[in-house]
Amino acid sequence: MRSLTPLKKQVVKLSAVAVVAASLAAQVIGALLPNVPLLITAAATGLAAEAVLHLWQKDVLYAVAKTHANVTVRQVLRDFLLVAGLLSMDLRPPEAVYLPLLFGLLLFYGLHFATQAASVLVRRSRTLPVLTRNIDTSGLRLSAAPPSLLLRNPGARLLLFGLPATAGLTAAAADAAPGLAAWGVSLSVGIAAVGLGELLVRLPRRKRPADTEAALEWFENWLAEYRPTVGMYFSGGSSSAYQANMWLEPLAALEGRPLIVLRERFMMQKIGATDIPIVCLPKVADLMRLEHSTLKVLIHPANSGKTSQILRIPTIKHAFVNHGESDKLSSCNPYAKAYDEVWVAGPAARERYALADVGIEDRDIVEIGRPQLDAIKPYSGPPTGEFTTVLYAPTWEGWDGNPGNTSVVLAGENIVRELLADPGVRLLYKPHPLTGSVDPRAGAADQRMREMIRAANQARRIAPAAPSAELELRSAELAALSTNSFRSGADAMERMILQTAPEPGRSAAVAEAEARWHEAYWASLPAGEHQIITDARPTLYACFDITDVLVSDVSSVVSDYLSSGKPYAVANTSGLDEAAFRAAFPTVRAAAILPPDGTGVAALLESVRHPEKDELAPARAELKAHLLGPSDPPSxxxxxxxxxxxxxxxxxxxxxxxxxxxxxxxxxxxxxxxxxxxxxxxxxxxxxxxxxxxxxx
Missing domain, CATH: 1.10.287 (Helix Hairpins)
Known part of the structure; x- marks a missing residue:
């Protein structure tokens, strides 16, 4: 499905729905005539289409369910149409043979609905007011989750548990043997009864985990024992976790007892490997319990709708650290007035707030550098191998529709085309995770650039890389150290059991394993093969280390890349001339400027390969200090x-x-x-x- 165009995807989805609807209509006709081949074929086709929808088209299932024709309604129709078809075959005596089957089906569906009610009760008992990672939760009486088929997938459960009954009824219609139907219905009833029993044994009080009051009391006791001092507060969507992850190592290096406070349950597994205790408090009332803790300071990598809730706590000081600094307006958000202090990288950000005139007092701004950049490798000279590695990392389109936000729409394809035309270039394309989320044109351009890169790799006739034993070894090593690997049916409570207090030094071991993984990954790639990088690994900073030159937009990527001292270029899609563009955006003062048509790429590559032609090196060193502050003391x-x-x-x-x-x-x-x-x-x-x-x- 991923390789299909949006139009073809819609055709496939509509076709699947049409097959289900047509199969039910055909079953009605087959039952009324009666027509045994039609009845059997329609039932089998309908079941097959349901399986396809549940495996690959879940979004279609949700859309169809809104019409009240959900999977339960469809399966009831399917089974009882089979019974109706059997009755219309005029077999004797119908009451003695088929009445028990009818009651058996009713019993099966009764057990199904009872299982659904029990699953709701079990889910509620397993939904705690506080979620944790890296904390000993033995006092909460937690337990492993029942199979997800019982707990959260009623549609799939009905189809799977009801399959023997449907198959038996279909077989009975084929050879007029009601015994097959009886066996099938009995088997479905038995499976449903076992599933219901698996849930019911978890409902007695002694089998349930701690209730809400007990869990919150446990949490307050843990706070009193751990005595946190400095923490990070984060709330956001599933694709925004990188904003928090970049602050994990700096937070862990602080004096005191760090803590991470989250608000969304799904975010617990989005946070990267760390030994820092993590708590998730979805409800505001529970969040307020931090007021009476020893927590003194919270840093905030991003603004969100829920940020105002934690700012109500008067005993905690709040510092906005942002997830990156750029010349975009979002880096000077007036919301920053809500924080006690605004921590920025260097003098440029202080000047930016002053020019923005959004009400941030200069006395509330503190320059701290960018501590997560300390590990980035510095410039070591021009490329020495056969290929010049170029990282194209455009940002996304933003909320305001400004064409200067991203180069993807106006310039991206031209830039990629010019880079791919140079036989000595190896391109790393790393789009922003939110590309296309606001402007569909950006998403379409992103897909076209990916196709261009794939075509360029085919044109180079690069043999596919053989599986790397070293990379597989390092991947297994990381998986063994990771706390985010669970069985598919694990729920939040089961993950809390598995993500208990870490062994000392685990975070350092993960960092070393990450470094070995990246080394093995880059070594495993065929020479000269262009890469499209969208996964969490390799990381952006790891890409910096093997890159000879960066092409990007006005974004925090540029500021971070400047820490390496390497050449970089910025695409100008703002509509301003070059002089005005440099004056408006300080981060591009030491950049090569690329217009929307992509011209300038050849000159950029020439200056990278021949440093004596690089006239911007002194400007980069000066701008680095202006943007990121002094190198001593370290960030x-x-x-x-x-x-x-x-x-x-x-x-x-x-x-x-x-x-x-x-x-x-x-x-x-x-x-x-x-x-x-x-x-x-x-x-x-x-x-x-x-x-x-x-x-x-």
Missing amino acids: VVRFNAAAQALCAEADAHRARMAARNADAIPAQRTGEDAERAQRAVEAGHAAEEQQLETLAD
Whole structure:
């Protein structure tokens, strides 16, 4: 299906629905005539079409279900039309033979609906108010999930459990042998009864996990024992997890006890390998329990609709770190006013906020560099091999419809065509995960570029790479270390059991395994083969390390790539002339500028292969310092210093609030209470002094 055009996909989907509808209509005719061959053929065709829909066309099933003609209705019609067909064959005596079959079918469907009700109760008992990773959950009485066929797939369960009954009725219609139908119906009833029993044994209180109240009490006890200090808050869609993942290593390197707070249940498995404890609190009321914890600071890689909910907690200080910095307006969002501080990479971002005039006070901006870039390999000279590796990493189209957001629509195909025309180029094409999500033209252009790259590989007649034993070994090594590999039927609760507190050093082992995997991956590729990179691995930063030159848009990719010091180019689809474009977007001041028609690619490649022709090298070094800040002290040190300073401010704020609350009710304060209030005031002054000393340092 992935290789089909959108029109052909729609044709396939409509055809599958038409086959199901036509088979039911044919069954009606076959039962009324009666016509045994037609009845049997229609029933078998309908079952086959249902299987195709459940395996490959689930979106069609959801659409059809909205018309109330769901799989249960269709299967009931299918079975009872078979019974009606048998009755119309005028076999004797019909009551004695077919009445038990009818009651048997009714019993089967009764068990099916009872199983569905039990599955709802079991799912509710297994839905906890808090989800965790890297935390010991032995106190919650968690258990493995029942088969997903019983728990979450009623349509597939009905088709599979009812298959013996339908097959028996069909066989009975073929040779007028009601015994086959009786065996089939009995077998379906037995399977349904076993499935129902598997769910019912999980419903007694002693078999259920901790209830909501007990789970929240456990969570508060864990918070009191772990005593988190600095954390990361993240909420977003399934394709936005990369925004949080880029901050995992810097967060783990901070002083204190880190914590990751999520809001969406599905996001638990989108977060990459880390030893940091992770909690997911979907409900606002449960999120508010963090107010009374030791958590002092939360960093925010992105804004979301749910961000305002965590900002209500007055005991926690909040810093916006963003998931990348660019010259786009989204990097100067007025929403940043909601945070206590805005942490940016370097002076360029401070200037950007000042020019944007969105209400961000300069005193609230803290320059920390980009700690996740410290591991990127620096420029080591021009390409020495047969091929020059070019990374084309355009951004997506954005929400505002500005043609300058992405080069994919206006320039992408021209750029790719020019790059592929050079026999000495190996192209790595890494589109943004959201490409095409707003503008269908971007999605269509993306697909055309992929076809161009595949055609170029075929034209080079590169032999397919043989399976790499080393890569398979490294993949197996990563899978063994990963905590995101589960059986297909595992639910959130079962994953919590498997993702308990990690062994010491697991995160470092995963990082080493990732490095070995990337080394094996690049070594496994045929020389000169162009690559379309859309999976989580290889990572963007790993692509940076083997790239000789980057082609991108005005985006955070450019800022991050500058840390390597390598040449880069930016596509100008803004409609501005080159001088105005450079003036409007500081990140392109040291870039080669490519117009929408793709001209300039040849000159770009020439400057990469012959550094003496690269006139932009000094500008790149200057711009790197302007965008990312100084290299000394390292970003990770500045990041930690900013976190500790904000923690001190949070401590001071808590002490002041405690003192004010104590002063608010002087008549009720005597003896020990007065001493406690005095200590709170003194602690507040001490915390303020410590904060001032930290800032001075």
